[in-house]
Amino acid sequence: MHIRDLSTLALIIDAAAFDSNLATMASALPGAALRPHVKAHKCTSLAAAQAGIGHRSFTCATPREVVGMAAAGLGTDLLLANETIDPTRLTVLAAAQDLAAITIAVDSVETLAAARTAGIRRVLIDVNVGLPRCGCAPADAGRLADQARTAGIEVRGVMGYEGHLMMVADRAEKQAKVDAAMALLLAAHADVGGEIVSAGGTGTYDLHTVGTDAVTEIQAGSYALMDTQYSTLGLPFAPACFVVGTIISVGSKHAVADVGLKSLGMDHGNPALAVRTSLNDEGTPADVWFCSDEHITFGTSAGVSVGGRVFVTPAHIDPTMAMHDTAWVGRGDEVVDRWPIDLRGW
Numbered sequence: 001m002h003i004r005d006l007s008t009l010a011l012i013i014d015a016a017a018f019d020s021n022l023a024t025m026a027s028a029l030p031g032a033a034l035r036p037h038v039k040a041h042k043c044t045s046l047a048a049a050q051a052g053i054g055h056r057s058f059t060c061a062t063p064r065e066v067v068g069m070a071a072a073g074l075g076t077d078l079l080l081a082n083e084t085i086d087p088t089r090l091t092v093l094a095a096a097q098d099l100a101a102i103t104i105a106v107d108s109v110e111t112l113a114a115a116r117t118a119g120i121r122r123v124l125i126d127v128n129v130g131l132p133r134c135g136c137a138p139a140d141a142g143r144l145a146d147q148a149r150t151a152g153i154e155v156r157g158v159m160g161y162e163g164h165l166m167m168v169a170d171r172a173e174k175q176a177k178v179d180a181a182m183a184l185l186l187a188a189h190a191d192v193g194g195e196i197v198s199a200g201g202t203g204t205y206d207l208h209t210v211g212t213d214a215v216t217e218i219q220a221g222s223y224a225l226m227d228t229q230y231s232t233l234g235l236p237f238a239p240a241c242f243v244v245g246t247i248i249s250v251g252s253k254h255a256v257a258d259v260g261l262k263s264l265g266m267d268h269g270n271p272a273l274a275v276r277t278s279l280n281d282e283g284t285p286a287d288v289w290f291c292s293d294e295h296i297t298f299g300t301s302a303g304v305s306v307g308g309r310v311f312v313t314p315a316h317i318d319p320t321m322a323m324h325d326t327a328w329v330g331r332g333d334e335v336v337d338r339w340p341i342d343l344r345g346w
């Protein structure tokens with residue numbers, strides 16, 4: 001099938017850019033140095049490509065992602081890098097331990113008790129390294145690890161996500177802040193023990209020293225498909241995911257395509273748009289005026305007509321993927337594969 005034959009709107013992955021992103025990351029962080037975060041794509045076919053290039057341990061954000069990865073045979077080493085106290089979901093996770101190696105993050109006596117009651121066998125202590133989200137105070141990590149071990153649960157180490165630093169623009173400032181955040185994590189690790197010190201994301205993947213007595217793995221996910229926000233950092237990863245739309249109306253100064261905010265993660269602002277027919281041509285960028293539910297309105301000059309195609313690059317890849325059930329994989333003009341986005345839901 002040709003890309004022009006797709007019914008729109010359609011989410012498409014540019015296979016060439018995707019392959020290049022995976023290869024670039026695998027040469028910087030080979031094998032177990034990267035624990036790809038599947039929250040960025042929610043797609044077991046895509047995760048299989050990451051496993052194929054050498055990354056066999058994965059990070060997940062939801063129980064559904066963990067269970068789906070296990071069922072897809074990608075369960076060599078799954079980390080739920082997020083807290084849950086829901087007994088039903090924890091019981092499902094505990095049952096999946098027969099299929100896959102599963103570790104879950106805990107950051108309190110409550111999350112630890114819930115994991116223990118459900119029969120979870122391995123945990124990681126989640127440490128707050130500056131992002132006001134989950135994670136215990138670094139000074140509390142050792143005590144929580146002792147409580148877990150007393151309860152017969154294996155403690156594999158620590159994680160600390162420095163998400164508040166991903167978009168710091170100045171590299172020297174960012175490096176200093178990442179180092180300070182990781183000093184907190186390593187101090188906690190000295191109290192906790194275990195073989196894992198897990199941190200990082202796409203915006204900091206090259207600011208960590210990965211190795212013994214340091215961070216042991218990076219949890220980046222967005223690098224595979226990218227988005228316009230991460231593209232502002234000048235990273236060596238190319239946009240590899242677009243929502244393809246059709247121009248349905250043309251005014252004197254604007255045109256409208258059938259890609260609205262119900263198909264785009266909008267929390268990082270408007271997407272980018274190019275009038276474009278295939279992955280081979282770069283197309284003509286246009287100014288996005290605004291998105292509404294089912295429409296994107298953009299400024300236009302001559303040459304835009306009803307029935308033409310646009311490629312919309314999301315500003316935030318993770319929520320965008322969660323809004324689609326299918327990713328078409330394209331190479332040039334051709335659609336070469338269809339990947340279900342099968343890890344959606346909770």
Ligand SMILES: Cc1ncc(COP(=O)(O)O)c(C=O)c1O
Pocket residue numbers: 037040059081161163166199200201202203219220221222223
């Ligand atoms: C716990 C955790 N680790 C790592 C990441 C890194 O993801 P990204 O590759 O998008 O920077 C995220 C993203 O939100 C996260 O929540």
